[in-house]
Amino acid sequence: xxxxxxxxxxxxxxxxxxxxxxxxxxxxxxxxxxxxxxxxxxxxxxxxxxxxxxxxxxxxxxxxxxxxxxxxxxxxxxxxxxxxxxxxxxxxxxxxx
Amino acid sequence: xxxxxxxxxxxxxxxxxxxxxxxxxxxxxxxxxxxxxxxxxxxxxxxxxxxxxxxxxxxxxxxxxxxxxxxxxxxxxxxxxxxxxxxxxxxxxxxxxxxxxxxxxxxxxxxxxxxxxxxxxxxxxxxxxxxxxxxxxxxxxxxxxxxxxxxxxxxxxxxxxxxxxxxxxxxxxxxxxxxxxxxxxxxxxxxxxxxxxxxxxxxxxxxxxxxxxxxxxxxxxxxxxxxxxxxxxxxxxxxxxxxxxxxxxxxxxxxxxxxxxxxxxxxxxxxxxxxxxxxxxxxxxxxxxxxxxxxxxxxxxxxxxxxxxxxxxxxxxxxxxxxxxxxxxxxxxxxxxxxxxxxxxxxxxxxxxxxxxxxxxxxxxxxxxxxxxxxxxxxxxxxxxxxxxxxxxxxxxxxxxxxxxxxxxxxxxxxxxxxxxxxxxxxxxxxxxxxxxxxxxxxxxxxxxxxxxxxxxxxxxxxxxxxxxxxxxxxxxxxxxxxxxxxxxxxxxxxxxxxxxxxxxxxxxxxxxxxxxxxxxxxxxxxxxxxxxxxxxxxxxxxxxxxxxxxx
Numbered sequence: 111x112x113x114x115x116x117x118x119x120x121x122x123x124x125x126x127x128x129x130x131x132x133x134x135x136x137x138x139x140x141x142x143x144x145x146x147x148x149x150x151x152x153x154x155x156x157x158x159x160x161x162x163x164x165x166x167x168x169x170x171x172x173x174x175x176x177x178x179x180x181x182x183x184x185x186x187x188x189x190x191x192x193x194x195x196x197x198x199x200x201x202x203x204x205x206x207x
Numbered sequence: 208x209x210x211x212x213x214x215x216x217x218x219x220x221x222x223x224x225x226x227x228x229x230x231x232x233x234x235x236x237x238x239x240x241x242x243x244x245x246x247x248x249x250x251x252x253x254x255x256x257x258x259x260x261x262x263x264x265x266x267x268x269x270x271x272x273x274x275x276x277x278x279x280x281x282x283x284x285x286x287x288x289x290x291x292x293x294x295x296x297x298x299x300x301x302x303x304x305x306x307x308x309x310x311x312x313x314x315x316x317x318x319x320x321x322x323x324x325x326x327x328x329x330x331x332x333x334x335x336x337x338x339x340x341x342x343x344x345x346x347x348x349x350x351x352x353x354x355x356x357x358x359x360x361x362x363x364x365x366x367x368x369x370x371x372x373x374x375x376x377x378x379x380x381x382x383x384x385x386x387x388x389x390x391x392x393x394x395x396x397x398x399x400x401x402x403x404x405x406x407x408x409x410x411x412x413x414x415x416x417x418x419x420x421x422x423x424x425x426x427x428x429x430x431x432x433x434x435x436x437x438x439x440x441x442x443x444x445x446x447x448x449x450x451x452x453x454x455x456x457x458x459x460x461x462x463x464x465x466x467x468x469x470x471x472x473x474x475x476x477x478x479x480x481x482x483x484x485x486x487x488x489x490x491x492x493x494x495x496x497x498x499x500x501x502x503x504x505x506x507x508x509x510x511x512x513x514x515x516x517x518x519x520x521x522x523x524x525x526x527x528x529x530x531x532x533x534x535x536x537x538x539x540x541x542x543x544x545x546x547x548x549x550x551x552x553x554x555x556x557x558x559x560x561x562x563x564x565x566x567x568x569x570x571x572x573x574x575x576x577x578x579x580x581x582x583x584x585x586x587x588x589x590x591x592x593x594x595x596x597x598x599x600x601x602x603x604x605x606x607x608x609x610x611x612x613x614x615x616x617x618x619x620x621x622x623x624x625x626x627x628x629x630x631x632x633x634x635x636x637x638x639x640x641x642x643x644x645x646x647x648x649x650x651x652x653x654x655x656x657x658x659x660x661x662x663x664x665x666x667x668x669x670x671x672x673x674x675x676x677x678x679x680x681x682x683x684x685x686x687x688x689x690x691x692x693x694x695x696x697x698x699x700x701x702x703x704x705x706x707x708x709x710x711x712x713x714x715x716x717x718x719x720x721x722x723x724x725x726x727x728x729x730x731x732x733x734x735x736x737x738x739x740x741x742x743x744x745x746x747x748x749x750x751x752x753x754x755x756x757x758x759x
Binding site: 124125128129132133136168169172173175176177178 | 329511
């Protein structure tokens, strides 16, 4: 499967994950993996979504950008999905590093 | 300062300039209603929360400003959901403040508990669950900012009962939430767009609700006239361009005129402003404007390239982009293109009725429009009467056509008309409805009677769910399952029993006089107009077909 990792920086409070997963579900897309953890002082979280890379991804990225609690969305095609094994360090550094 | 959460909600609404709210009280929002007693804000009691939601939409759609509605927890919140989803699809700034069971009870299946936050995630622009009274200081102004900034939309604020009764102490009130302007990006883009328009041979403006929301009909008119570009509108765009202007080519899409949809096949440039390429407008997308380059300007970046790839696009508020764009558009007579369009309009017009009878829906609409002034606000319900209104009523002014465009909610018309009348007390509001739709929120006649507003309801009564019956006739082997009513109430009689003047036009000696009276006498009026059951809306593009394949 041709996969993509979507990296999000979001406000950290209850309901944010529902907004994000709900938006993706409404597009009838499946999420293959989710990593999530707080960043810094805990006001924000970083979320990594592992998804199949198809024509819907650019549209989903735009719609994610419209969500009030989403601060940043970065689709990472170059990201090795194996980073899903490295949860703790990714939460600190971001997948691009 | 020290006060309860409920008092703070009311004070913050006052500071937002809210003078009227609508809603229904119940156990979980009674503290807010207690606080309302000490405020100059007027409350309009609807008779169903969906009605309250559409009343606030009527206020918001005619003014462009956020309107507020209250509902209690559980069934109150569930009832208002249809009106919220409707506001989302048509980009209407309404703020719905719902009561919720106390935080300690949440998640326990408490009496009248429902997960309002979870239910409203997919149908709001944003929603809040307020967990403490001091959060209201930021949430209420922020809700007003969100509802009216960028692409407008509904915001839900769910407030548990203990948050309403909880004390909050603060130094000073927060600043009221304002619209944040979104400025367009890139002068190069605007120059490229202008060049593309100026060098095109057969351009067409395709405009929608974004023109009304950005108040740029003046700029649109200037641009179209200067460069002689014909203009088609979506259902939501009706009124954004004057129907009397020769460059107006009507509404496009499923029930557009033949000439409109034929012109779309001919153009080399489509200039899409404040539209979202809805399936009812485009028909089969791959065959929509098949020979045209696409320019798309919209305030919502997620709409760009969503349905149709663009050649040039710009994200931004039309308020700014139109001001920059119009001066760059050259004078151009486009004689052969305008001649072609004029010729197509003459050759392929909307069908005209074969009778003069005012009981024909088309003649009825022409009669109404001849008696109404150009700023009269029309609301519709959903179905055949809605499409006839879109086709034949001459809209010439923005925000004069209120209709449930995206969501297509039957029952929209009456409460939306009440909201429009509250916000525009100097105007006459005409609700054009159908017998199926009208029954879906008929309880709001009681609200209308409370307020004695200048609302005239005209029911095109064909004893059927007309557009369903039409589709069954055309596409489902004439099997009229569940579309024709076995019985129907006496609508004039019902109106009378609500204390509102009601007439059945068939029983009037002089129907024209009766219609004129209903539009000129102060106060509400209901007219039941029997129309033929077999009347169809033509043309019609079969679902999934290209626009050129219209029937009728």
